[in-house]
Amino acid sequence: xxxxxxxxxxxxxxxxxxxxxxxxxxxxxxxxxxxxxxxxxxxxxxxxxxxxxxxxxxxxxxxxxxxxxxxxxxxxxxxxxxxxxxxxxxxxxxxxxxxxxxxxxxxxxxxxxxxxxxxxxxxxxxxxxxxxxxxxxxxxxxxxxxxxxxxxxxxxxxxxxxxxxxxxxxxxxxxxxxxxx
Numbered sequence: 001x002x003x004x005x006x007x008x009x010x011x012x013x014x015x016x017x018x019x020x021x022x023x024x025x026x027x028x029x030x031x032x033x034x035x036x037x038x039x040x041x042x043x044x045x046x047x048x049x050x051x052x053x054x055x056x057x058x059x060x061x062x063x064x065x066x067x068x069x070x071x072x073x074x075x076x077x078x079x080x081x082x083x084x085x086x087x088x089x090x091x092x093x094x095x096x097x098x099x100x101x102x103x104x105x106x107x108x109x110x111x112x113x114x115x116x117x118x119x120x121x122x123x124x125x126x127x128x129x130x131x132x133x134x135x136x137x138x139x140x141x142x143x144x145x146x147x148x149x150x151x152x153x154x155x156x157x158x159x160x161x162x163x164x165x166x167x168x169x170x171x172x173x174x175x176x177x178x179x180x181x
Contacts, residue, residue, distance in 0.1 A: 003131070004075030006149035007064045013156050014065055015164030019115035022065045023108050029059035030104040033137075037097045049141040056134050057152030060145070063127055066111045070120055077128050079135035079145055088136040096137055103130045 001009075033055045039045040067074050081088055086099060107130050110123035135145035160168055 001146050001150040001153065002075075003064075003077045003145065003149060004073060006060070006153065007068060007074040009153050010061055010064045010156070011068055013061075013160050013164045014068065015166070017065055017069070017164075019066075019069060019111065022062055022069065023111050023115075025062035026059065026066065026104060026108050026111065029055065029062055030101060033059060034097050034101060037093060041094050041097075047141065049143065052141055053138060053143050053148055053151055054155070056138055056148045057155065060131070060134060060148055061152055061156070063107070063130065066107075066114075066123065067127060070111075070114045070123060072120055072124050072127075074127075074131075077131050079132040080128070081132075083129045083132050088132065089139075091136075093137075093140065096133055096140075100130065100133045100137070103133060 033052070036052060036055055040047045064074060083099060083103065086095070088096065088099075091099065103126060107123070107126040110126050114120050114123045131145060134148065138144050138148050159172060
């Protein structure tokens, strides 16, 4: 699935998403990716391709949402091999996680600025860079950004068959708020 197509299909689940919701979502999802990678890198957990791809998909949805509400298109995003002078294919997993955090922080800052009416080109540029890092993470587990996007859409279609629904969000299977038991 191409990113432009993904963006269009993902709009179906935007619901009443606002800039603040999307900004928090981008940060929340990068936290989930980094927390998962921390467990793999430092706690001895086995790397689970499906788990990482699912988290990457959730993050990608929020980036697509940020692009959509700012009327930017993901059609010209082509994952690149180099971000901020770093050759992604040569980076270790922890280096990619670190670069994703830094790039996401810049992306969120620009998403906030866009909501305040500032220029959108930096939001686009940091979005492109962050998607490239996510693509490289996906490659490390035998996937791609296109597969991440397609699997995320399949998950959303199952969870929200008629578009975003607050009641389905609150009462979704396997989800509860509060500390884990």
